[in-house]
Amino acid sequence: MGLIVQKFGGTSVKDAERIFNVARIVTETYSKGNNVVVVVSAQGDTTDDLIEKAAEINPNPSKREMDVLLSTGEQISISLLAMAIEKLGFPVISLTGWQAGFVTNSNHGNARIRKIDKERLNLELDKRNIVIVAGFQGLNRYDDITTLGRGGSDTSAVALAAALHADLCQIYTDVDGVYTADPRVVKDAVKLDEISFDEMLELASLGAQVLHNRSVEMAKKYNVNLEVLSSLEDKPGTKVKEVTKMEKMLIKGVACDNDVARIAAIGLPDEPGIAFRLFSMLAKSKVNVDIILQSIGRDNKKDISFTVPLSQKETAIKCLEDVKDLLKIQDINADDNVCKVSIVGAGMQSNPGVAAKMFEALFEADINIRMISTSEIKISVLIDKEKGKRAMVAIHNAFDF
Amino acid sequence: MGLIVQKFGGTSVKDAERIFNVARIVTETYSKGNNVVVVVSAQGDTTDDLIEKAAEINPNPSKREMDVLLSTGEQISISLLAMAIEKLGFPVISLTGWQAGFVTNSNHGNARIRKIDKERLNLELDKRNIVIVAGFQGLNRYDDITTLGRGGSDTSAVALAAALHADLCQIYTDVDGVYTADPRVVKDAVKLDEISFDEMLELASLGAQVLHNRSVEMAKKYNVNLEVLSSLEDKPGTKVKEVTKMEKMLIKGVACDNDVARIAAIGLPDEPGIAFRLFSMLAKSKVNVDIILQSIGRDNKKDISFTVPLSQKETAIKCLEDVKDLLKIQDINADDNVCKVSIVGAGMQSNPGVAAKMFEALFEADINIRMISTSEIKISVLIDKEKGKRAMVAIHNAFDF
Numbered sequence: 001m002g003l004i005v006q007k008f009g010g011t012s013v014k015d016a017e018r019i020f021n022v023a024r025i026v027t028e029t030y031s032k033g034n035n036v037v038v039v040v041s042a043q044g045d046t047t048d049d050l051i052e053k054a055a056e057i058n059p060n061p062s063k064r065e066m067d068v069l070l071s072t073g074e075q076i077s078i079s080l081l082a083m084a085i086e087k088l089g090f091p092v093i094s095l096t097g098w099q100a101g102f103v104t105n106s107n108h109g110n111a112r113i114r115k116i117d118k119e120r121l122n123l124e125l126d127k128r129n130i131v132i133v134a135g136f137q138g139l140n141r142y143d144d145i146t147t148l149g150r151g152g153s154d155t156s157a158v159a160l161a162a163a164l165h166a167d168l169c170q171i172y173t174d175v176d177g178v179y180t181a182d183p184r185v186v187k188d189a190v191k192l193d194e195i196s197f198d199e200m201l202e203l204a205s206l207g208a209q210v211l212h213n214r215s216v217e218m219a220k221k222y223n224v225n226l227e228v229l230s231s232l233e234d235k236p237g238t239k240v241k242e243v244t245k246m247e248k249m250l251i252k253g254v255a256c257d258n259d260v261a262r263i264a265a266i267g268l269p270d271e272p273g274i275a276f277r278l279f280s281m282l283a284k285s286k287v288n289v290d291i292i293l294q295s296i297g298r299d300n301k302k303d304i305s306f307t308v309p310l311s312q313k314e315t316a317i318k319c320l321e322d323v324k325d326l327l328k329i330q331d332i333n334a335d336d337n338v339c340k341v342s343i344v345g346a347g348m349q350s351n352p353g354v355a356a357k358m359f360e361a362l363f364e365a366d367i368n369i370r371m372i373s374t375s376e377i378k379i380s381v382l383i384d385k386e387k388g389k390r391a392m393v394a395i396h397n398a399f400d401f
Numbered sequence: 402m403g404l405i406v407q408k409f410g411g412t413s414v415k416d417a418e419r420i421f422n423v424a425r426i427v428t429e430t431y432s433k434g435n436n437v438v439v440v441v442s443a444q445g446d447t448t449d450d451l452i453e454k455a456a457e458i459n460p461n462p463s464k465r466e467m468d469v470l471l472s473t474g475e476q477i478s479i480s481l482l483a484m485a486i487e488k489l490g491f492p493v494i495s496l497t498g499w500q501a502g503f504v505t506n507s508n509h510g511n512a513r514i515r516k517i518d519k520e521r522l523n524l525e526l527d528k529r530n531i532v533i534v535a536g537f538q539g540l541n542r543y544d545d546i547t548t549l550g551r552g553g554s555d556t557s558a559v560a561l562a563a564a565l566h567a568d569l570c571q572i573y574t575d576v577d578g579v580y581t582a583d584p585r586v587v588k589d590a591v592k593l594d595e596i597s598f599d600e601m602l603e604l605a606s607l608g609a610q611v612l613h614n615r616s617v618e619m620a621k622k623y624n625v626n627l628e629v630l631s632s633l634e635d636k637p638g639t640k641v642k643e644v645t646k647m648e649k650m651l652i653k654g655v656a657c658d659n660d661v662a663r664i665a666a667i668g669l670p671d672e673p674g675i676a677f678r679l680f681s682m683l684a685k686s687k688v689n690v691d692i693i694l695q696s697i698g699r700d701n702k703k704d705i706s707f708t709v710p711l712s713q714k715e716t717a718i719k720c721l722e723d724v725k726d727l728l729k730i731q732d733i734n735a736d737d738n739v740c741k742v743s744i745v746g747a748g749m750q751s752n753p754g755v756a757a758k759m760f761e762a763l764f765e766a767d768i769n770i771r772m773i774s775t776s777e778i779k780i781s782v783l784i785d786k787e788k789g790k791r792a793m794v795a796i797h798n799a800f801d802f
Contacts, residue, residue: 056417058485079455
């Protein structure tokens with residue numbers, strides 16, 4: 001008995017049958033004596049349909065109005081799920097993002113949660129209502145509707161769990177947990193019972209597509225116990241939590257991220273402040289830079305290359321062009337025919353053989369490495385896009401899972 | 402130059418083309434130097450689609466959750482219209498009902514507007530923004546979304562015009578004004594240049610389907626200048642306003658209302674308080690009673706019959722059954738195979754021949770009258786449903802339009 005936050009994605013509520021499936025999971029949890037707060041996304045293709053409607057009218061609408069439009073998707077879901085739970089005879093109330101007290105900054109389309117005013121939530125929980133909250137959305141200080149951008153509903157759920165000091169935050173998806181690699185690509189992939197926040201973070205940001213990194217970052221920050229599990233199968237998923245015991249070398253997973261473009265600024269002067277000016281320009285344009293490589297200076301020249309999400313490629317190029325003269329950039333080039341394959345695992349740093357093993361596996365599969373980036377718990381390589389799947393299989397085979 | 406409120410119904414914004422048509426009307430009005438507040442309904446069939454979605458899940462959902470669901474329809478419309486106006490290069494902002502300050506009571510599905518907090522509206526108008534407001538919706542004092550029920554968007558528009566002291570409230574529809582009869586039924590029907598609030602009220606409540614009576618009542622109360630006009634043709638419509646000059650006998654229109662059921666309570670004791678108790682029961686169940694007839698008492702028994710909207714027939718019958726024993730009702734019967742045909746005109750009362758002429762026209766068309774109700778400016782008869790159109794034509798022919 002406690003307080004449990006459950007989050008269901010768009011496919012989990014895509015039609016009446018799936019909505020009742022969710023209603024059953026929720027009411028079973030409630031019947032065990034728990035208080036339950038449920039976060040839902042927009043149904044199936046609703047968001048895409050709304051985006052299409054907008055595109056028909058204005059290919060470049062203001063982000064504020066897009067948020068007004070898109071936020072209706074979750075509002076439809078919460079009411080329908082509430083109706084299903086009413087039908088099952090349980091006390092329930094739906095709350096939009098603003099009704100649930102989500103206060104965000106004003107970055108429409110990609111807003112950050114500032115705080116959650118818990119008054120209404122607590123009022124409804126005190127009444128022993130099941131509370132259904134629209135994910136992905138909030139309100140800025142001008143009382144305008146905002147949306148949280150990609151992975152927003154996961155983040156909504158974790159933020160609620162943190163604010164309400166929930167005992168558990170369950171993220172229901174269409175997979176039954178976190179795997180050592182995408183099971184659709186690597187058939188030997190193994191489901192993990194447990195993973196640490198840091199490992200999950202690396203996996204999430206690398207395109208494992210189970211949990212968005214924003215939500216994992218927040219879960220780590222507020223120490224929210226997460227569980228990733230399937231809404232279609234009644235079995236334990238993967239627990240994501242602070243792991244204290246140091247384990248032996250253990251690769252937790254292999255992931256491939258196709259949403260990546262490589263940008264290069266060629267022939268920059270080899271002098272201080274260049275990188276600073278370049279990346280602060282990109283930050284101002286809200287470009288999310290991932291891997292950064294700077295060549296060794298030679299003949300007073302250096303090259304800086306970096307990766308960005310595909311959707312930000314044009315913005316990044318424009319940024320560079322704007323400062324081309326100022327920073328004396330000789331040439332700018334971009335390549336989106338790449339993908340990023342990574343391995344993640346907590347014990348990696350203390351095991352020098354890991355990188356070598358990974359590179360060997362790629363070499364034997366005849367895959368050329370174009371960029372390398374390492375952190376304490378992951379190693380990423382940038383390779384040709386069409387070799388991504390083959391690389392994952394090769395690396396997965398090289399390690400013991 | 403002034404402040405103009407313009408309202409567009411669901412068919413006027415049903416697709417991208419129609420939305421741009423509305424955007425053009427709005428921006429032309431704005432370009433003449435006016436401040437413009439626009440009220441829109443949900444697109445075309447959106448509301449019906451949402452109702453169907455709900456019905457699939459729960460045939461009897463709570464009205465609160467229905468309001469959460471249905472209010473998304475107008476929210477989609479406001480954002481799309483705002484995007485179209487952005488495309489045309491004008492400053493614009495969309496506001497949901499609650500953002501626009503609509504405070505209502507808690508009668509979900511049929512809420513009444515209590516007040517409009519004008520702070521946000523005035524802020525946006527001061528910035529010379531075109532303000533697009535979601536019709537049909539508001540917020541109760543618990544911060545729950547409410548909807549205003551039938552004719553809600555018209556009422557939203559008139560309420561805004563009253564609150565903002567607008568110079569004019571234009572209701573754009575798919576007809577070009579108010580006619581002496583439904584032009585689809587009576588081919589000789591004539592468009593009126595002008596009509597008084599009272600006459601419009603009678604026509605509206607009788608199913609002329611141009612303006613909902615709630616909005617006309619409100620316009621009369623706050624003396625809001627209304628104009629009904631077509632969103633597809635650029636020509637003057639019908640002005641609805643306080644008419645002071647008393648005109649000669651003038652029948653303003655003939656209308657037929659099919660949304661009516663006749664309920665009868667047979668064999669009640671002929672004693673004081675019976676009607677009071679009966680109708681206070683119905684009022685408590687929020688049944689809108691229209692025509693009431695009470696038979697002359699005989700053998701200490703009387704009959705009371707009344708009409709209600711079709712949708713409230715079952716509720717009314719249930720009400721009567723609940724008090725059947727208490728009020729010693731011998732029998733209850735209901736008939737929904739009826740319609741109400743009415744003529745409306747300000748000079749009617751002082752012209753005793755009007756009723757006779759109407760009844761004669763019906764007699765000659767061999768149409769039996771089942772109930773009669775008169776007011777200062779209208780005469781209504783209840784007849785068999787299938788004879789409604791024939792009755793309208795016969796009456797329209799009998800009077801000079």
